[in-house]
Amino acid sequence: MANIKKKIIVIGGGFAGLQFIQNLKEDKFDVLLIDKLNHHQFQPLFYQVATSQIEPSSISFPFRKIFQKRKDVRIRLAKVESIDSEQKKIFTNIGTFEYDYLVIASGFKTNYFGNKNIKKYTYSLKSTYQAITIRNSILENFEKLLNESENDKDALFNIVVVGGGPTGVELAGAFAEIKRDILPKDFFRIDFSKMNIILLEGSPNTLNNMGEMARKTSSKYLSDLGVIIKTQVFVTDYDGINLTMNNGEIIKSKHVIWAAGVTGNIIKGLSQDAVTPTNRYIVDRKNQIKGVKDIFAIGDISYMETSKYPKGHPQVANVAINQGKLLAKNLLAIIENKRIKEY
Numbered sequence: 001m002a003n004i005k006k007k008i009i010v011i012g013g014g015f016a017g018l019q020f021i022q023n024l025k026e027d028k029f030d031v032l033l034i035d036k037l038n039h040h041q042f043q044p045l046f047y048q049v050a051t052s053q054i055e056p057s058s059i060s061f062p063f064r065k066i067f068q069k070r071k072d073v074r075i076r077l078a079k080v081e082s083i084d085s086e087q088k089k090i091f092t093n094i095g096t097f098e099y100d101y102l103v104i105a106s107g108f109k110t111n112y113f114g115n116k117n118i119k120k121y122t123y124s125l126k127s128t129y130q131a132i133t134i135r136n137s138i139l140e141n142f143e144k145l146l147n148e149s150e151n152d153k154d155a156l157f158n159i160v161v162v163g164g165g166p167t168g169v170e171l172a173g174a175f176a177e178i179k180r181d182i183l184p185k186d187f188f189r190i191d192f193s194k195m196n197i198i199l200l201e202g203s204p205n206t207l208n209n210m211g212e213m214a215r216k217t218s219s220k221y222l223s224d225l226g227v228i229i230k231t232q233v234f235v236t237d238y239d240g241i242n243l244t245m246n247n248g249e250i251i252k253s254k255h256v257i258w259a260a261g262v263t264g265n266i267i268k269g270l271s272q273d274a275v276t277p278t279n280r281y282i283v284d285r286k287n288q289i290k291g292v293k294d295i296f297a298i299g300d301i302s303y304m305e306t307s308k309y310p311k312g313h314p315q316v317a318n319v320a321i322n323q324g325k326l327l328a329k330n331l332l333a334i335i336e337n338k339r340i341k342e343y
Contacts, residue, residue, distance in 0.1 A: 005030045005072075006100040006335060009090060011080050011267070013040050013063055015317045016299025017105035019324030021073060025332050031073045032097060038062055038077055041128050044317060047167065049131035051174040052139070056128050080106075083269035085292045101331060104267065104281065104289070104297045105324070108315065111261035121240040122258040125167060134257060141255060142187050155241050157195045158253040162235055163260035164201030164208065169218050171257060172199040176225035198228045198251060202260070205231060235260070262315075264301045276303050280312070285342035287327050298323040304343065
């Protein structure tokens with residue numbers, strides 16, 4: 001009698017989930033990938049799509065194309081609603097699925113810190129679709145500048161990026177570069193000396209969570225490009241035109257891009273004891289979630305404390321990729337009764 005293959009469900013096809021499946025030994029498991037989208041998105045380059053530097057097709061890769069030669073991999077487009085760790089089931093908007101091992105690689109979403117106006121009126125950059133929306137809106141913005149009266153142009157000339165982390169720094173720098181090098185050629189009747197790229201950051205520095213060299217270099221790079229950097233300020237409200245800060249200053253802008261925070265895509269059903277205040281699953285060195293068996297979290301959604309990273313690993317692609325690769329090897333080791341390695 002042939003051995004029945006163990007069922008693995010992978011929630012999320014970002015860097016972590018994709019690398020996990022790609023590094024699983026073929027035909028050793030029955031793999032089901034569940035994602036709300038039908039393609040993998042190369043998130044580090046969203047900002048280049050948003051600033052019209054590359055096309056969306058350059059960073060979007062259909063899952064069925066990626067896995068077309070893997071007969072052990074199935075793909076379903078669905079939203080996972082909850083998990084039953086006792087029954088080893090997940091519940092989605094298209095039905096219920098059973099698993100032997102569950103791998104959560106659901107990533108992060110934008111954190112608006114409970115401010116409904118900010119959520120309603122600002123742009124986010126967490127998907128290819130959102131990057132396209134920003135790009136189209138900015139281009140329409142310049143068309144409007146050709147026709148608007150001088151009194152109405154202030155809000156169109158100011159592009160505001162909120163959040164001085166990697167995404168915010170990349171976006172502000174890219175906007176400044178196209179302002180200098182590209183837009184004057186395409187819209188030569190617009191006076192781009194009046195255009196302002198403004199970066200707002202709540203901490204004392206851009207890239208504040210990185211080393212001193214990164215903080216200084218990023219600040220100098222942006223300043224040299226003409227970006228206006230305002231640190232130690234927080235946005236308190238935004239009505240679609242008037243952006244209000246905690247120091248009382250108001251900036252008029254029709255384009256505010258929110259890159260100020262993220263929160264994990266947590267799924268109902270697991271104990272809150274296994275979740276951090278920033279909505280990351282607490283995992284051990286094998287990426288197994290605290291307090292449950294056979295459920296793992298990898299990538300941005302996982303929080304693993306080590307001596308080198310006492311506050312958890314940084315939420316970057318390299319960590320997600322390597323956690324996915326190692327977990328693939330470890331699950332194979334588990335079914336073959338071999339020793340597993342710690343991350």
